[in-house]
Amino acid sequence: xxxxxxxxxxxxxxxxxxxxxxxxxxxxxxPSVGTITAMVISVGLLALAVKSLPLSTAYxxxxxxxxxxxxxxxxxxxxxxxxxxxxxxxALIIVGIIGLKIVSPE
Numbered sequence: 001x002x003x004x005x006x007x008x009x010x011x012x013x014x015x016x017x018x019x020x021x022x023x024x025x026x027x028x029x030x031p032s033v034g035t036i037t038a039m040v041i042s043v044g045l046l047a048l049a050v051k052s053l054p055l056s057t058a059y060x061x062x063x064x065x066x067x068x069x070x071x072x073x074x075x076x077x078x079x080x081x082x083x084x085x086x087x088x089x090x091a092l093i094i095v096g097i098i099g100l101k102i103v104s105p106e
Contacts, residue, residue: 002052003101009045010065012038017070021078057104064097 019035026032042062050058071090074080 002049002058005045006049006053006058006061007065009042009049010062011069012042012045013062013066014069014073016042017066018073018077054104057100061097061100064093064100068093068097 016035016038019031019038022028022031023035024031026035046058046062049062068090071080071086075082
């Protein structure tokens, strides 16, 4: 169950990272409310996950999910570069996330 909670925490991290773009420096009310809500939920779920998962593994996976999601949504929503080197680096992050899950004692 902790792994499911961790993945959900990572997805909420993606939501708040992308939400930051829409807040325009927290100058737009509703996007700011949504982004702050996603932040609180993300960190709260991470806190629950680290009760039974190793902190180092959980934190690295949480940030990895956030990074991968932010890059994918940056490409699809904001027209950011999808160059081969960027995608290769993204693949390395994904391999790292999978590797940490495989070698985790939980």
